[in-house]
Amino acid sequence: MSDEREKFSQRLTQAMQQSGYEPRPAVLFRLFNAKYRGRSVSFQTTSRWLGGRGIPAQDKLQVLADLFGIEPHALRFGLPHRSRVAEPRTPWPAGTGSRERHVIETFLALPPKRRELVAELVKALSEG
Incomplete structure (x- = not known):
C-alpha cells in the first residue's frame, strides 16, 4: 500500500467520523451511491478507498468531498499548513x-x- 493512498484513507476516515458516520465500507457504499449520478461503485471499491488501496477519480472525489463537507483538494492531498476559516459543521445528535x-x-x-x-x-x- 502506498503512502499516498494510506494518507488519503486516513483523511477519508476522519471526514466520515467528523460528519457523524462510521468509517465502514458498507456505510460509504450506501452514501456514495445515493449521491453519485454516474455508474455506481462496488462495495470493494469503497473498501479499497477506506483500506488505503485506492484513490477515487476526480468526479468521485468531488462527490465524497460534498458528502462530508470538505474541500476536494483537502480530501485528496491534505490541508496546507495554514488553514482557512470555515463554518463549523453541526454534529448530529447522539x-x-x-x-x-x-x-x-x-x-x-x-x-x-x-x-x-x-x-x-x-x-x-x-x-x-
Missing part, C-alpha cells in the same frame, strides 16, 4: 444513525413542493 442522516439529507435535497408534502405526511403520521 444516537442518530447513518440511515436517519441519509433520510434527512435526502429530504433536504427535495424541491420545496415535495418537502411540503413530506412534512404533511410526517405530521399526519405523528398525530395518529
Whole structure:
C-alpha cells in the first residue's frame, strides 16, 4: 500500500467520523451511491478507498468531498499548513444513525413542493 493512498484513507476516515458516520465500507457504499449520478461503485471499491488501496477519480472525489463537507483538494492531498476559516459543521445528535442522516439529507435535497408534502405526511403520521 502506498503512502499516498494510506494518507488519503486516513483523511477519508476522519471526514466520515467528523460528519457523524462510521468509517465502514458498507456505510460509504450506501452514501456514495445515493449521491453519485454516474455508474455506481462496488462495495470493494469503497473498501479499497477506506483500506488505503485506492484513490477515487476526480468526479468521485468531488462527490465524497460534498458528502462530508470538505474541500476536494483537502480530501485528496491534505490541508496546507495554514488553514482557512470555515463554518463549523453541526454534529448530529447522539444516537442518530447513518440511515436517519441519509433520510434527512435526502429530504433536504427535495424541491420545496415535495418537502411540503413530506412534512404533511410526517405530521399526519405523528398525530395518529
